[in-house]
Amino acid sequence: MSRPGARDPHVPLATADVSTAADPKPRGQRPFARLVPALTIVSHTHATRIGERLLLHGLLAGREVTLSRNSPDFTRPGEPLGLPLGDPFMSRKPLLFAPAGEGIRLIPADGGRCTCAGEPLDRGREFGPEELARGIPLEFTGRVVLLLHLTALPEMDAPTSLGMVGESTSLRLIRRDIGRVADLDVPVLIRGETGTGKELVAQALHARSRRGGRFVSVNLGAIPKELAAAELFGSVRGAFTGAQRDRDGFFRAAEGGTLFLDEVGEASPEVQVMLLRVLETGELYPVGASTPVKTDVRLVAATDANLEAQISEGRFRAPLLHRLAGYEIHLPPLRERREDIGPLFLHFARQELEALGEAHHLTPSDPYAEPWLPAALAVRLLLHPWPGNIRQLRNVARQLVIGSRGQPCLELDPRLARELMLPVAPPSPVRAPEPEPTPEPTARRKSTEVGEPELLAALRAHGWDVKKAAQHLGIARSSIYDLIERSPSIRLAGDLGVEELIRCFHACQGDLDEMAKRLEVSKRALNRRVKELGLVPKHS
Known part of the structure; x- marks a missing residue:
């Protein structure tokens, strides 16, 4: 049961705001002016074309947009020239994308085979704003997969990739946040589910900062709590059993650079107090020392925990959260940036293929060859919820490439199929037209x-x-x-x-x-x- 239009949080297509497709905005973030419907290639005979896209500008002006094998051109973001889909099995007769209120109606071409998550679209279908915000996989002739989604128009002064693969609206917002805060000596708190790439963001902040020191990464969840204070702040000889000499901690190792504290929600009460002092005074006390030591470190912290809930439970100090979050960057889960799944998968798979000497699978010479990334598998990748996010996608790409070694196409073994969990539904029978609704009787009660x-x-x-x-x-x-x-x-x-x-x-x-x-x-x-x-x- 879907809620009626009055409850829909999305605004009309022609004036859609970036906040309809992303998590709540980080503090100080200015939304993009509008979102544009787009088609992004996820599966193609030439796998190197994965990630190319077509912006459907005409829909915002109330016009229909056509698509066939011969036109229009798909381009890689940031590049001026592109190519049509060109798949020989696709119809030359164009299908139509037409504006439909706050959504889009797809009208297939005669004889063209188009499905959505296994459901034939012979009679066309209207996609509402919620579906567009999530992203809709469209499969053509069992070979080409396009994702219909919303994207923001690029900004002229937007930062470059910063080592991050993808062009989703949310990822570009993250790059912009990095560009705004990287050269400031402000503590940054990165929030997001496990596997979303928090350390990669921290490295990008360090690379664009004015600091020439080291980048030191520490996972607080991996350090025994009784040793955490000494590991972070150092210790003096005799401070505890086994401390036979003075020892520098991670703060001293990162002097003049950036210290990245992952899983900061795992910090013990003792460590929380000491972190708060460093952030407030720029001084730290090595364990067992009576004299403070000045420190010059840019602190970047990350967590997948609900720190506000931990504060209400008395497990995390509110002043420390306020100090850590001088600026917050939120990383959305992979399932909320589906247009990045194809490019990320290609990126990880290419690394494995090059190691195996099989990168030629990405650019076959025969246009009639089966796609290296089968359409059905591409749809599974798009629809999987990815609880492990980018880390899980990287592992799946490695397993698929190695498990298909020596084969022209990727093959999904039963074990991995169970992990992905999302078998594509078989084609549904053509439904008879629904009868016209009967007039609703007059209400008898308020x-x-x-x-x-x-x-x-x-x-x-x-x-x-x-x-x-x-x-x-x-x-x-x-x-x-x-x-x-x-x-x-x-x-x-x-x-x-x-x-x-x-x-x-x-x-x-x-x-x-x-x-x-x-x-x-x-x-x-x-x-x-x-x-x-x-x-x-x-x-x-």
Whole structure:
């Protein structure tokens, strides 16, 4: 069940803001002016073309945009010249992308084979703003995969790659944040899930800073808590058993440079107090010393923990968070920057192919050859939730390349298929046109007369069918959404997170009826969410 348009957080396509496609903005961030619909290549006969894109500017002006094998040209971001898709199996007859309110309608060409997550689009389909924000995989003739998504127009003074692969809006915002704060002696806190590349951002900050010293990386979660203070701040002879000489810590090792503290949420109370003193005074006390030592270190910290929750539980000091977060940079999870998945996968796979001497697979001489990255596998990569983020994607790329050694195309073995978890749904039968909706009867009650217990009982009794529940309650169908909005204990299918959906799918073995019962949402809307993830549900 999806919420009505009034609840949709996305703004009209022609004036879409970057905040519709990214996590909450870091402090001080100015959003891009607008988002533009785009198509990015994820699978192609020439795998080196992965990452090229086409900006659909015409849709913002209310015009249709056509696409065929011969036009228009796809270009790599930052390069002026490009090429059409040119796949010999694609139709010469153009398909259409047309504006449709806040979304986009795709109208396939006659005879062209286009699917979305395994579902044929023979009759076309309209994609709403939520789907566009997530990114929509489109597969053509079983060979070419394009991702339909939203992207921000590039800024003329935007920083270059900084060693980071990808051109998503969120990644460009990160590069801009790095450019703004790198040359300032301000502590930086990098936040994001595990595997999102926090150390890479810290290295980019150091490389663009004015400091000529070393970059020292420390994972606080890997240091025994009883040794952490001595490891960080150093110690003097006799400070503890085994301290037979004075010892410099990581702060002294990073003198004049940058100290990167990963998993800062794991810092012990003792270390937190000592870090706070360093940030406030620029002085540290080696363990066992009575005289402070001046230090000149740029501190960059990172965490995947909820530090605010730790503060409320008394496990982290609020003043330390305020000091560490002189400037915050938020790294979005990979599943929220799907347009970067293809280029990142190509980057990691190319490294492995070059080591094996098989880089020629990326540029076959035969245009009729099967794509090195099969279309079905490309769609799986796009739809996988990537709980391990970029680190997990790198590992998958390595396993695929090594496991397919000597083969012209990547092959997905059963074990890795289970890890990716997302089998592509088989083509659905062509549905008959839905009958015209019958006029809604006049409401017999005011929605204000319906309490949350009565609303919940009606939804449960009618399998979360909004229309039937509204008729049962005697209120207008449009009013029931307002009631749901005001009821904190009631969720809709659109509110479910990816991880929760996948866990429930496997726990219920794909049984939609059981999933709808457990999650207490509409079976019809749940079926749509499940298919968007590429999962194959069981229908009763």
